[in-house]
Amino acid sequence: MNYLGGRIQINPRPVQKAANLFEVAALGHCPGAANVAALSDMDEAVEQIKRLGFGNRLELKISDGLDLFHIPVPIRSAEEFHLLFPEAKTSSSEYRSNLAGDNAWLPFIVDDYFTNGGDVLWIIQVPEDNSVDDFLPKFDAPLYDVDNLYGLGVALVLNQVGLVLMPDLERLQIPTNLPDIPEKRLDNPTPQFIPCSQRSDEPDGERRSSSEIPNNVDTADFLEVIQRLLGYSNKHRPDLQFLLSVPLDYEETSQSPSINAETLERLDTVRQRSDGYLLRQIQFVFPYVKSEQVALRTSAGGLAGLIASSVSTRGPWRSVANKKIIYEGKLYPKVSTQQSIQYRNTPGIGVLKSFRNQISLDDERLCVPALHRNDYNHLLIQSFDELRSGEVTRFMSYLVRTLKALGESLIFAADYRDPRPQLLLEKYFRNLYQLGALRGQTIEDAFSITRASSQEATIAFDIQIAPAFPIDKIELTLLNRRGLWVAEVANG
Template sequence: MELLHQRIRVAPRPPASQRPVLPVLLLGHAPGRVRRPRIPDEALEQMRSVGLGPLLEERLFAAPEERALCHLPLPLNSVAEFDDIFPDAREAATDYRSILAGRRAWLPQAVTDFFANGGERLWVLRIPEDEAQAGFLPSRMLVPHDLHSLRGIALLLSLPEVGVVALPDLERLQIPANLPDIPRMRLANPEPPFLPCGAEIDNGHRERRNPGEIEHAPPPLPTGDLLRPVQYLLARHRPDVQCLFTLPLAYSDTDNADRPGLDPAALADIEAIKADSDGPQLRRLQLLFPYLRGAGYRLVSSVGALAGLQAGGARRRGIWRSVAGRPMRTDARPYPAVTLQRTLELRERPGIGVLQVNGGRVLLDDERLAVPALPPDQYTLTGRAEYRSGEVARFMGFLLRQLRALGETLAFNVDHRDPRPRLLLEDFFRRLYRQGALRGRKSEDAYRIRQITGQDAVIIFEIEVAPAFPIDRIHIAFVHRGGDWTAELRT
């Protein structure tokens, strides 16, 4: 609106900032400079609000530039913020290089894909390149309440709002350095004629003198050695979080022999984990395949695009809705392409979400989990495919985070006669029913809340909800014990 011949301009009030439904944490490499003065004051304040203040001086202000922001989560609200703080990350060469992935970090492209697909708040965790795969994993000396012992994915413990985590550059390190691309057709060498000195005779199909082999490249770690520490950390400390992970590549007889495919050793590791006592904990990992390949880059991970799709869908359609079949905003294509028959095989065993192209659009065929999204005591009761859905695990994690946040508002409510906790619970589940997350003819059919007061200083709310997807019920205990309110998933 303009007044007095444009001398006064009334700008519309900016929209109120919304609390993100599904914040995401991405771990990766950001080589090059770190412009510390460009970090917004709001980001620093947000880091202090989640308890990261003691690490700011040590890992940001006092750290040398090559170590700045390493093992320190940074909140971002746009791609521009990332490019402003890490101006060299997209073009600077990384220490590890491979024939397929080149020498570029995958974190910058994952950040771009996240916001392009509807993501809201993104936490970025810079990992030092010299720490290799170990930099992404939790320390063996982990002490949950000691910030200085947290590193890599263990910093999830300081970010209670995060619901999805991904490690794009860990996937890059798992691509064998000398794994060749799809070989070109070899033509017979012609008879050597006399040609002018400037004549071009290499058409890209005949032998080359320098094959570009990378010497002294470290071998990738076994997939099981990476997944076991991650699933143990999530099961013990953050059962509400899902981890997206793309399985590595290799040449094998299972897939087409003329192109790389899913590593059989990785499949064997997944089956071994499913067979042991930690098998039910695999429900916190959403396994994916293949990678993405575009005109402007060699190979990248799809976890950034998928995490953004999940975060954007959680805002618009509800966190309990699957993103399978929803098109990703990307100019890349799945590499290597997976046939429909192989897609169906991987979906059933071991349980992998496969990227496909349909109508020129890239999409995930199914949010499939390797094991049912159920607690261990219910693990062997069913083999139904509906229970192996990523949206089921994501919704359960959402319930745990929301109830934990509700418990923080009730920290000083210790009287079992106080009606406020029950009223807040009823209001929360009534809103979920109106949004379509719960089923029933009326809200009273969608959930049941029962209060138990049997022990001193212990208040328990037994909650049963009927979700909109094909699960009979979800059983949650909301417990006040020792001055803290906690949520526990029981069925």
């Protein structure tokens, strides 16, 4: 921000807060040159990047000063993002479509995220050269091999991150020549002279020239992309959640864009397979957002900001359904009440709704129950319908991260007779009970912690908790195997 004719320049840099165990990462495109010099002045952000092992990669980027590809950058305001990527919102990207135009979606979802109360947002800029392949790891590199991590692999290193957005991956799923909702013709037009060379059956409004219409480009298979994404994330970070929009298609009946019916059918098939439990990591949302000033974009940014704000103030076990979400545009395309119920039930899509000009999420719906793979039975999927909730997955994932962090704080407590681990666990779950995450008339009803039969070089605790509705019961295990603390979660 500039004042007094540019003589005073203010760089937005909010006060750094202590890291929490629910942060959000966003992977996307940032066209135009990056202001790498501005990042080099952000001492605490640079220190965080170096602690993650990306110091060498960052030094190379600072030397060329053009981009920040595959480097996790923590930002705490939309102004900070636009300072780092001043051209991203207005520069053209390589992919272009009728509905979404040629602007990247990442800059817009950053605005939506912070408008709705989001705090820390990790930005991971990815190149556009290889379409969706740039978002996914090039090969199955272990997370400690930082020099060979790309795209999603970079996000998995961020231990505090619990939610991942990939807005421009969604943008690449918008068909290039998918038409907009046709404009309505005015009744009883004013009589006027029309030359013989002009067609009289054209709709009102400006026609696009052939040079403005993008060439038709086939989109990547959405389910194949999902399979690659989940295969890697489930192996290394099964605690992560993803927010993704369901792709669009053209519906002949309504003669307008609509949800891709084939994708819904295939999702319903996948969720009923034995490996369908993998879908628990994805919270699908629909529809998109569009305004007269801004082309089509995903609604995931505003929803993620609301979730992040709710986690920090109300806890990860509470749903954000029916809470107001602020967007610049309106929901697009329109979804009827009947369609909303249908998408929510089968296969399980979270549908945004608009009532009295207020946008909110109908339900934090999942395609599958938030069950561990050993507990998942695709033949009884309807029996666990109450566990098909985004907040259930969010809470279970939060428990895994917090218990892991607690175990790491006890790294030197390797004596099985040491009472401190159990005392800290009791304090931790007592605090959850007081915050309303656990139910029961007494603490004894809310949780129990018992020491498991110890093996050589192993300290183990079996933990049973009674979370607030809709979860019934969760069984946790905290292990110390040869000095390494590990948390495991399974539904009971």
